[in-house]
Amino acid sequence: MSLILDKINYYYGKGTAFETAALKNISLTIPDGEFIGLIGHTGSGKSTLIQHMNGLIKADSGSIYFNGQDIYDKDFKMTELRRKVGLVFQYPEHQLFEATVIKDVLYGPTNMGLDKLKAEVLAYGSLRAVGISEDLLDASPFELSGGQKRRVAIAGILAMNPEILILDEPTAGLDPMGRFEILNLLKAIHEAKGITVILVSHSMEDVAEFAERLIVIDDGEIKYDDEPRKVFAHAEDLRKMGLEVPQCTELMGRLADRGLDVDRNCLTIDEAVESILNGNRRK
Amino acid sequence: MVNFDKVTFEYIRRDEEGNVESINKALDEIDLDVKKGDFIAILGANGSGKSTLARHINALLTPTEGTVYIEGLDSKDEDNHLKIRQKTGMVFQNPDNQIIASLVEEDVGFGPENIGVPTKEIWERVAFALDKVGMTAYREKSPNNLSGGQKQRVAIAGILAMKPECIVLDEPTAMLDPKGRREVIETITELNKNEDITIILITHYMTEVIGADKIFVMNKGNIKLSGTPREIFKEVDLLKEYQLDVPQVTEIAHRLRQKGMNLPECVLTVDELVEALATGDRG
Numbered sequence: 001m002s003l004i005l006d007k008i009n010y011y012y013g014k015g016t017a018f019e020t021a022a023l024k025n026i027s028l029t030i031p032d033g034e035f036i037g038l039i040g041h042t043g044s045g046k047s048t049l050i051q052h053m054n055g056l057i058k059a060d061s062g063s064i065y066f067n068g069q070d071i072y073d074k075d076f077k078m079t080e081l082r083r084k085v086g087l088v089f090q091y092p093e094h095q096l097f098e099a100t101v102i103k104d105v106l107y108g109p110t111n112m113g114l115d116k117l118k119a120e121v122l123a124y125g126s127l128r129a130v131g132i133s134e135d136l137l138d139a140s141p142f143e144l145s146g147g148q149k150r151r152v153a154i155a156g157i158l159a160m161n162p163e164i165l166i167l168d169e170p171t172a173g174l175d176p177m178g179r180f181e182i183l184n185l186l187k188a189i190h191e192a193k194g195i196t197v198i199l200v201s202h203s204m205e206d207v208a209e210f211a212e213r214l215i216v217i218d219d220g221e222i223k224y225d226d227e228p229r230k231v232f233a234h235a236e237d238l239r240k241m242g243l244e245v246p247q248c249t250e251l252m253g254r255l256a257d258r259g260l261d262v263d264r265n266c267l268t269i270d271e272a273v274e275s276i277l278n279g280n281r282r283k
Numbered sequence: 284m285v286n287f288d289k290v291t292f293e294y295i296r297r298d299e300e301g302n303v304e305s306i307n308k309a310l311d312e313i314d315l316d317v318k319k320g321d322f323i324a325i326l327g328a329n330g331s332g333k334s335t336l337a338r339h340i341n342a343l344l345t346p347t348e349g350t351v352y353i354e355g356l357d358s359k360d361e362d363n364h365l366k367i368r369q370k371t372g373m374v375f376q377n378p379d380n381q382i383i384a385s386l387v388e389e390d391v392g393f394g395p396e397n398i399g400v401p402t403k404e405i406w407e408r409v410a411f412a413l414d415k416v417g418m419t420a421y422r423e424k425s426p427n428n429l430s431g432g433q434k435q436r437v438a439i440a441g442i443l444a445m446k447p448e449c450i451v452l453d454e455p456t457a458m459l460d461p462k463g464r465r466e467v468i469e470t471i472t473e474l475n476k477n478e479d480i481t482i483i484l485i486t487h488y489m490t491e492v493i494g495a496d497k498i499f500v501m502n503k504g505n506i507k508l509s510g511t512p513r514e515i516f517k518e519v520d521l522l523k524e525y526q527l528d529v530p531q532v533t534e535i536a537h538r539l540r541q542k543g544m545n546l547p548e549c550v551l552t553v554d555e556l557v558e559a560l561a562t563g564d565r566g
């Protein structure tokens with residue numbers, strides 16, 4: 001299920017006085033089975049980029065290949081791409097539309113032509129996985145709390161069993177444990193089914209802990225595309241782009257600067273505790 | 284400034300014929316007392332009742348039982364609503380939904396104009412508010428081209444121009460990048476210190492509340508814990524039961540203490556832990 005983006009350019013308001021170049025010459029290869037984090041300042045182009053990946057936005061120039069096929073070919077089946085590349089929108093309100101929670105989550109699998117029973121198994125299973133309790137199933141999705149809406153929106157896409165799962169700030173508005181549970185759920189699905197996950201996030205802590213590859217976008221251009229540990233070694237540069245390093249990474253850098261024998265590149269709490277107790281083994 | 288006396292609120296769901304289908308008690312006999320000039324923070328799981336509580340403070344909702352007083356004004360009396368809304372302003376999560384006008388200065392002036400403030404005074408208030416949030420340079424720019432953090436500061440300026448005594452912020456940083464989050468927290472901290480504006484901040488980012496005077500922890504419509512940040516964040520395990528967490532450095536220090544290191548009981552900032560580890564006796 002590889003996805004290749006080749007020299008993508010995209011402008012909002014092309015030809016008007018408000019023309020903005022949102023993506024500038026983006027090239028990316030997304031092979032099978034990676035867990036990718038995508039970070040960048042507000043307005044850097046993250047949402048614009050991922051909407052290219054399932055064909056919701058068409059590039060002004062450049063090509064996108066899904067399993068080798070050019071998605072802008074007139075014979076290419078866009079519906080097929082939308083089904084296989086599941087996208088959870090940044091704002092749940094843009095995604096939720098049915099009268100009840102359960103109807104909303106059933107919509108995807110039903111629309112894919114699954115029979116009622118299969119669709120229900122997928123829908124109930126996804127809602128349980130994201131922590132929506134049964135008493136909310138018949139509520140209107142618009143009468144839920146912010147975090148509950150977010151969870152229903154995630155369940156709706158999970159229920160479609162996508163092969164590439166793209167989530168636009170899925171943990172914004174989730175409580176801390178819910179955030180952790182959803183990220184662990186994504187990790188479990190990624191590991192069990194080998195699907196590619198692309199996680200857009202403003203939480204440096206989350207991508208440091210969960211992503212295997214981290215892409216940094218700044219004003220529509222890719223600035224880094226590397227292992228998280230290597231990316232977070234560039235603290236100053238990231239700050240200039242409106243970003244940060246995880247708090248534990250900042251702590252360890254400061255301790256190393258004070259001459260303590262610790263690993264300044266720790267990315268998680270576990271690593272930091274281990275390194276403070278046992279010194280820097282990574283050297 | 285803000286007083287809740289045994290406030291209960293129920294969301295009642297009715298079917299098409301108007302029959303009651305379900306009753307959801309979102310607030311359960313809440314008592315709350317916020318003094319003028321306080322900076323308070325509200326934490327709690329998704330669906331625990333934070334936004335419902337917030338909407339009572341500017342009379343968007345009124346109690347099913349009990350009473351809310353804003354500077355002594357009972358919110359049940361509709362004649363008080365205009366006065367209450369002048370005293371308390373709300374800032375929400377999504378910066379884009381809060382911007383109305385096509386120029387920053389018009390956006391900030393919209394509120395005062397709406398309540399009939401004379402034109403000359405409107406411009407004075409706009410200048411004052413933009414100065415306070417550090418956005419004077421963007422006065423004649425279009426809000427659409429601002430970063431998320433800048434948009435939220437404009438939204439806060441719009442509230443400030445109404446000369447409120449209290450600002451309620453319901454997850455104002457949820458959609459922002461790290462720099463935007465820092466800007467918003469710095470801005471409200473300064474407004475609290477320099478203008479003596481009462482701040483009520485709802486957030487899922489634990490690091491944002493360490494500067495609050497007092498934190499309230501909600502769970503299932505109740506206030507379960509209240510205290511200073513240090514009193515609250517030393518309850519590492521209890522907070523997790525309420526779906527919450529502590530800042531990463533607090534967790535690291537907590538784990539190091541469990542391993543026998545001699546550290547202060549509740550560390551809240553990177554600076555504190557660096558000092559403790561770099562200069563102190565490490566057990």
Ligand SMILES: Nc1ncnc2c1ncn2[C@@H]1O[C@H](COP(=O)(O)OP(=O)(O)OP(=O)(O)O)[C@@H](O)[C@H]1O
Pocket residue numbers: 012013020022040041042043044045046047048049090427428431458
């Ligand atoms: N519908 C639109 N019309 C015009 N300009 C737009 C539109 N949507 C986005 N833009 C602009 O395109 C650029 C990229 O926006 P995009 O939404 O992709 O950023 P983002 O990285 O997802 O930001 P955020 O973190 O705030 O979600 C920004 O400058 C934005 O203002």
Ligand SMILES: Nc1ncnc2c1ncn2[C@@H]1O[C@H](COP(=O)(O)OP(=O)(O)OP(=O)(O)O)[C@@H](O)[C@H]1O
Pocket residue numbers: 142143144145146147148173175294295307309327328329330331332333334335336
């Ligand atoms: N408009 C509504 N109609 C019916 N029930 C609602 C409505 N809004 C919220 N609720 C319910 O009331 C309870 C409290 O919701 P509230 O929005 O106050 O939670 P919250 O603490 O702000 O959560 P979050 O962190 O997810 O924003 C939840 O069980 C929710 O489902």
Ligand SMILES: [Mg+2]
Pocket residue numbers: 046047048090168
């Ligand atoms: Mg976005």
Ligand SMILES: [Mg+2]
Pocket residue numbers: 145146147333334335453
């Ligand atoms: Mg809420």
